[in-house]
Amino acid sequence: MFAKRSGILAGWAPVGSLFDPSLLDLLRGATAIMTGCRPPGSFDQFGQRELDLIEASDWASFPPRLDWQPIFYPVLTEEYAVAIAREWNTKDKDNGNVGYVTDFDVDTDYLAAYEVREVGGRDLQEYWVPAEQLDEFNSHIVGRIEVLSEWRGSPPVRVR
Numbered sequence: 001m002f003a004k005r006s007g008i009l010a011g012w013a014p015v016g017s018l019f020d021p022s023l024l025d026l027l028r029g030a031t032a033i034m035t036g037c038r039p040p041g042s043f044d045q046f047g048q049r050e051l052d053l054i055e056a057s058d059w060a061s062f063p064p065r066l067d068w069q070p071i072f073y074p075v076l077t078e079e080y081a082v083a084i085a086r087e088w089n090t091k092d093k094d095n096g097n098v099g100y101v102t103d104f105d106v107d108t109d110y111l112a113a114y115e116v117r118e119v120g121g122r123d124l125q126e127y128w129v130p131a132e133q134l135d136e137f138n139s140h141i142v143g144r145i146e147v148l149s150e151w152r153g154s155p156p157v158r159v160r
Contacts, residue, residue, distance in 0.1 A: 046085075046102070047095030051147070054102070059145045061138035065131035072134050074106075076116065076125040082149065090156040099151040105142040 046054075053063035065072060075081050078101065085099025114127040129137050150160035 046100055047089045047092055048098050049095050051100050054145055061141065062134060062145075064134060070131050072129040072131060072137065074127045074129065076127075077123060078148070080124055080126075082151075085149070086151045086156045086158075090151050090153065097152065097154075099156070101148045101151075102145050103148050104145045106137075107140040107142060110137075110140040 050063055054061070057063075062072065075084070081101045085101050089095065089099025090097055111127070114129060116125050117128055118125050147160070149158055151157065152159050
């Protein structure tokens with residue numbers, strides 16, 4: 001079985017009003033690809049560097065985390081993914097001042113092994129996939145990762 005296609009957003013982890021402040025130390029600097037995995041479906045937000053690496057994988061997998069990125073964060077709603085792409089990724093100069101929201105399918109039996117975490121409200125839910133498990137997570141993606149939207153500018157606007 002796999003989750004019905006929804007959306008994934010990848011990018012830098014958001015801070016501020018979107019998260020419980022006690023989580024900031026864990027999230028600071030984490031280019032956590034937030035994958036909005038809401039059974040059924042997955043969302044992730046990310047910037048240009050990650051998108052280039054996803055494209056290089058033929059749209060089949062998310063890139064490895066960097067040393068200072070301990071967790072891959074799939075989020076459960078497209079709205080949450082958009083907020084991260086729009087309000088966080090577009091402010092990251094080193095990552096092209098761009099935020100993307102992507103969509104992908106995940107094997108639901110595999111995804112069930114991960115706990116849904118609430119990080120500041122019922123609408124702010126995500127999975128925490130340890131970086132060392134990302135290759136296995138990628139192997140459970142069904143089909144291709146697709147870009148749902150692209151955000152640029154200040155103030156951020158949707159350009160795709």
